[in-house]
Amino acid sequence: MNDRDAIVLSSIKESVAPSDSDGSPDIQNIQYYPFARVLQLRVLQIVCGISFLIIGTVAFIVEKGKMNLGLGIPTGGATILAAAASIHTTRGFGGYRTSAFNPGSLLRLLGPSVKVAVPLTLLWAVACSFMGLLLFKSIKVISCWKSNQQCVVDTYSVEDDELSDLLILAILQLTLTLLTFIAVFSLLRIDWKYDPD
Template sequence: MKRKLCVTPPFTCDDDMEELNVAALSRRKESAAPLTERDGTIFRHALNYPLAVVLRLRVLQIVCGISAMVMGSVAFIEERQKFNMGLGIPAGGLTVIAAAVSIHTSRGWNAVTGGAGPGASAASVLWAAAACLLLALVVQCCRTILDPPGLNHGDGPPEDDSVTSPRDLVVIACVQITLAVATLLSAAVCARIDCKT
């Protein structure tokens, strides 16, 4: 019996294609196997720890930290280089660093890498400093909302047009308060998850 040759790739159509199909199916079955069937504690430990939730919260913290740095820069410019609401720059920067370090020291990640070590204490110190700066930023923003700089209370000559509108500073303060509160709440949720598991 004469065998046909397939054009691409150069296999005989009958036997060789059947072997390729069997090999492809067995590879698909292996890759679809659940993680719990594999031997070792890495995969079982990762299923007990909500790593996906913690990573989402860490990403939220990084986004809020970067946004706080941007808003702090805008406030620094709008306030004519006064470092009132410009406190968002170091607060946001420290938040980004603390969240990045915390990703590598979280329990789900430690199951893969083999332990937290000194990184966990560094993350704690960074989060304590970031929390202090974020709380100071919230206080400063509340002061700006209650008594915006440049607001004419009727007891003096009208302000110069080059001065930033108090409304703009109030909006910046509200945005910074929102970012700081979101960061602090997500950090508290992450700390609670780490303590419970």
């Protein structure tokens, strides 16, 4: 092996990732948009949406066609649709697009342009409204179980055996709702903190 081969091999082994000591101080302070984290949270929202659909369908069957915890069906559909649209329009996934809104404007959180922001905001408003209703219905079923008596859940009587099934479904729906809301607020925080403009 000659010296030239040794130099080539040693340069191949060296890391291309910069260290903290490399570069000027202004380059070290650059914060990169965390696309991987955003994608993880969007996938979490889609998984929660699919789970809403499944649990909502089971609740719809247990409630014999009543739309209380069965609200998980439209909640799941709206969440999946909103999260998928958000993935499609997130800055960076389809190539970076500068925002049409002024720097510092809260409207920048909605999307890069009005054409994207309006439908996306409507989709998330519908999904969050359904999640809010489902949260209320789940808490109502859980509080009915805590009172330890036969109770009425939205104009129909619930027997003890049905209540135990509904309790499990309500806890699952409540958990999914809170998890999805946490993901929504985390994504808003990321978009606000790492706004590249």
